Amino acid sequence: MMAVHEELQNVPPEKLVVEGVSKWFRTRRAAVHALDNVSLTIHEGEFVCLVGPSGCGKSTLLNIIAGLEIPDSGQVLADGKPVLGPGRERMMMFQESALFPWLDVMDNVLFGLKLKPNLKRKERREVAKYYLHLVGLEKFMAASIHELSGGMKQRVALARALAPNPRVLLMDEPFAALDALTREQLYGDIQRIWQERKKTIVFVTHNVREAACLGNRVVLFSPHPGRIQEKFQIDLPRPRDINSVDLAKYSSEIMSALKRHLNSELAEVAG
Amino acid sequence: MRRTLVVIAFFVLLLGMWEALVRTKIWSPVLVPSPLSVARYIKDGLQSGDLEHASFVTMRRLLIGYVLGLVFGLPLGLLTARFKSCEDTLGVIALGLQTLPSVCWVPLALLWFGQTEAAMLFVVVMGTLWSVVIATDNGVRTVPPIFARAARTMGSKQLHTWIKVIVPASLPFIVSGMKQGWAFAWRSLMAAEIYVTILSGFGLGSLLNYGRELQAMDQVIGIMLIIIVIGLLADKILFSPWERFLYRRWGTAKN
Numbered sequence: 001m002m003a004v005h006e007e008l009q010n011v012p013p014e015k016l017v018v019e020g021v022s023k024w025f026r027t028r029r030a031a032v033h034a035l036d037n038v039s040l041t042i043h044e045g046e047f048v049c050l051v052g053p054s055g056c057g058k059s060t061l062l063n064i065i066a067g068l069e070i071p072d073s074g075q076v077l078a079d080g081k082p083v084l085g086p087g088r089e090r091m092m093m094f095q096e097s098a099l100f101p102w103l104d105v106m107d108n109v110l111f112g113l114k115l116k117p118n119l120k121r122k123e124r125r126e127v128a129k130y131y132l133h134l135v136g137l138e139k140f141m142a143a144s145i146h147e148l149s150g151g152m153k154q155r156v157a158l159a160r161a162l163a164p165n166p167r168v169l170l171m172d173e174p175f176a177a178l179d180a181l182t183r184e185q186l187y188g189d190i191q192r193i194w195q196e197r198k199k200t201i202v203f204v205t206h207n208v209r210e211a212a213c214l215g216n217r218v219v220l221f222s223p224h225p226g227r228i229q230e231k232f233q234i235d236l237p238r239p240r241d242i243n244s245v246d247l248a249k250y251s252s253e254i255m256s257a258l259k260r261h262l263n264s265e266l267a268e269v270a271g
Numbered sequence: 272m273r274r275t276l277v278v279i280a281f282f283v284l285l286l287g288m289w290e291a292l293v294r295t296k297i298w299s300p301v302l303v304p305s306p307l308s309v310a311r312y313i314k315d316g317l318q319s320g321d322l323e324h325a326s327f328v329t330m331r332r333l334l335i336g337y338v339l340g341l342v343f344g345l346p347l348g349l350l351t352a353r354f355k356s357c358e359d360t361l362g363v364i365a366l367g368l369q370t371l372p373s374v375c376w377v378p379l380a381l382l383w384f385g386q387t388e389a390a391m392l393f394v395v396v397m398g399t400l401w402s403v404v405i406a407t408d409n410g411v412r413t414v415p416p417i418f419a420r421a422a423r424t425m426g427s428k429q430l431h432t433w434i435k436v437i438v439p440a441s442l443p444f445i446v447s448g449m450k451q452g453w454a455f456a457w458r459s460l461m462a463a464e465i466y467v468t469i470l471s472g473f474g475l476g477s478l479l480n481y482g483r484e485l486q487a488m489d490q491v492i493g494i495m496l497i498i499i500v501i502g503l504l505a506d507k508i509l510f511s512p513w514e515r516f517l518y519r520r521w522g523t524a525k526n
Contacts, residue, residue, distance in 0.1 A: 068420055086423045098421040101521050102439040111435075112425035146522030164425065 012044040014080075015168060015200045016065060021074035023060055023226075033225035034060045037074070040219060040228060044167075047194055047201045049215030051208055051254065053262065057226020058204045059172050065202060066092045066170050078168070088116065091166035095173040097153035099145045105132070105156050106141040112164040131159040134193060151182035155189070162197065171203045175210070184242055187213055191239045208258065212251040213242045220254060222261045229261045304489040312489040313497070321478070322497065329464065329474035330501070332388065336395025337456050341449065344400045348407025348448075349433070358408075365404040373398030373459035381467060388471050391463055398459035399452035406448015410441025443521060446513045453509065457502060475501075 023035040035057040042048050050058040063069040065076050067086040076083040078090060086092075091112070099108050109128040113119060119127070132138045135155040145153065154174055161169060175183045191214065194201055205211050211218045218232040234250050241247070286306050292298075293305040300308075316322035351362040376397045377390075384390035414437055422436045438445075464476020475494055482490035517523050 066424055068423065086426070088426045090424070092421070092424040094417055094421065096417060098415075098417045100418060100421075100436065100440070102442060104520075111422070115426040115431070144520050144522065146520070160425075 012046070014041055015044045015046070015078070016040075016042040016202070017077040017080075018042075018061065018065070019074050019077065021061065021064060021071040021076065023057070023064065023069070023071050025060075035064075035071070036225035036227050038226065038228055039074075042200060042202060044200055045198055047203065047214060047216045049203045049205060049211035049218045050221060051205055051211040051218055052221030052226075052229075052258070053223055054206060055226075056221035056223040058221045060226065062092075062170050062172050062202060062204050065168075066090055068092070088112070088164045089166050090168040090170055091161040091164065092170045093154075093157050093161045093172065093174045095176050097145075097150075097157040099153055099156055099160070101145045103145075104141070105137065105143050105145070105148070108145070108156060109160045109163050112160060116164050127165075128159075128163055131163045132156075134162070134196075135159045135189065149182070150178050151186065154178065154186065158190070158193070162193070162199075166199070168200045168202070171201065173205055174203075176205070176207070183210075187242055188239055190214065195238065208254050209242060209247070209251040212247055212254060213240050218250075218254055220257055220261070222258075222265065224265070230257050232257075301486060302488060304492060308489040309493045309496070312487075312493040316490075316493065325473055325475050325478050326497065326501065328472035329460065329476065332391045332474065333395060333456060333460055336392045336460070337399050337453060339392070340396045340399025340403055340452055340456065343396075344403030344448075344452065345407055345445070347400075348404040348445075349411060349438070351404065352408045352411035353433075361404075362408065365401045365408075368397070369401035369405055373455050374462040376459065377463045377467065380463070386467060386469050388469065390467070391460065391469060391474075394459050394463045395456045398455035402452045402455055403445075403448050406444050406451065407441065410444025410448070411437055413444065414440040442513075443517055443523060446510065446517060449513075450506075450510055453505065457505070461498065 018038055018040040021035055021038045022033075025032045025034050032055075038057070038061060040048075040061075050061065052058050060069065064071050065078075065083065067083045067090065078087070083090075100111065103111065106125075106128060109132060110124055113124040113127055129138060129141070132141060135158050137152060137155050137159065140148065140152065140156075145156070148156065157174070175186055178186070187210070190201075193199075201214075203211070203214055208218075212232075212234055215234055218234060219228055220230045220232070221227065222229045232250065232254055236244075236246055236250070289306050293300065293303055313322065347357075347361060347365070350357040351365065352358070373394060376394045380390040380393040380397075384393060418436050418440050419432055422432050427435065460474075461476045461479075464474040465480045468477065475498055479491060479494040479498075482488070482494060
């Protein structure tokens with residue numbers, strides 16, 4: 001029975017494979033064990049949220065997947081090939097927008113496109129316009145970055161990350177600095193864009209409810225050293241509303257798991 | 272409109288007080304010339320072409336020296352910011368020489384180059400160079416690392432990242448360094464022109480000094496006014512476009 005069930009499943013290919021990744025950060029005073037033998041498989045088209053308290057290594061893992069940091073042991077495979085450095089296939093979005101203040105909105109979106117070969121000037125502009133339209137900012141093409149609100153900045157950052165058409169989007173607490181109302185709008189936008197553009201998204205957050213709202217899967221990390229504690233499957237229809245009751249069940253489940261792990265860790269330390 | 276009126280009223284009042292004080296004859300007219308005689312000197316100087324020529328000589332020295340200072344200063348600043356070995360060697364020299372008032376280069380320049388244009392240029396270059404090096408170095412160091420990281424994820428590599436991200440990101444610092452370099456160059460050139468006679472051309476500084484030798488106070492004050500005006504114009508013409516750009520993009524304060 002189980003075999004038939006598995007046989008009938010339509011399993012998408014493995015997009016990202018994290019294999020036994022460990023990472024230490026050494027400072028003059030101490031060595032911090034940021035990641036301890038973490039393994040994780042993310043399939044094509046998945047929306048995976050990495051959640052956990054600060055210092056659990058979730059952002060470090062994201063940087064390693066991006067190729068911005070090198071693991072001390074283990075490796076990350078993207079489409080079966082080891083990640084050796086940053087690549088256009090895996091775009092990153094940061095907590096601060098990291099937009100370039102010397103460029104206007106359009107030129108910011110064009111920055112990554114200009115580094116992509118085989119695109120003519122006109123085509124690049126067309127592509128950039130498409131993504132600015134997708135995030136609802138086509139009217140602000142010529143605006144300077146400092147003129148935008150926090151939410152608009154993150155939308156431009158999203159358009160910039162999407163523009164080179166990466167298959168994977170890596171998001172490091174991109175909405176953490178925004179007010180609640182703006183954040184809710186962006187939850188809707190990111191879900192819509194994910195469905196429209198069929199991306200694989202890895203989303204790092206410390207907000208459990210946000211993780212439950214956005215992810216198909218939520219991976220719970222625990223700190224000291226950074227490890228995967230538990231994985232949760234979120235089977236809710238899209239688009240999801242952050243305030244829905246169904247969602248609250250999932251988030252309280254994850255929250256209690258998080259507390260359990262933290263308490264057991266504290267007990268370990270005390271004992 | 273009202274602001275303009277206030278400005279006009281202020282300067283008219285100032286000139287009026289100056290003229291009135293001269294008329295009281297408290298001081299000898301040799302020491303305190305009337306604004307009218309200063310105006311007459313400027314008018315005659317302009318008509319004979321002496322002032323234009325002197326201004327041209329001075330501006331040419333300044334511009335060539337300044338551009339040379341920038342051309343060498345920017346890359347050197349990038350090098351000291353990028354490479355530890357450059358920071359420990361060139362960086363130290365730049366820091367040391369920046370503290371040296373650029374007038375102090377004049378004796379050395381004269382011994383090396385004699386009373387030539389090269390000596391003048393050397394003084395201006397030395398006045399500009401080090402503050403540009405230090406401002407560029409400083410600017411590069413304050414660029415948030417996240418810019419380079421973001422660029423790298425978009426496929427930007429070493430040299431591309433430097434030209435397209437690091438340099439433009441440090442632009443506010445570079446522009447203020449350029450301004451400071453300009454101020455130093457201007458001051459050092461004037462000092463050099465005042466006390467060195469350069470046979471290849473008489474600049475404004477030389478004219479100022481002749482004014483003293485001839486005890487022509489109208490000339491002294493007239494030249495001083497022209498030096499002020501050139502300084503103001505240079506500020507407007509050279510730096511306003513940059514500052515407007517910075518204001519528009521970064522939202523920094525407008526001067």
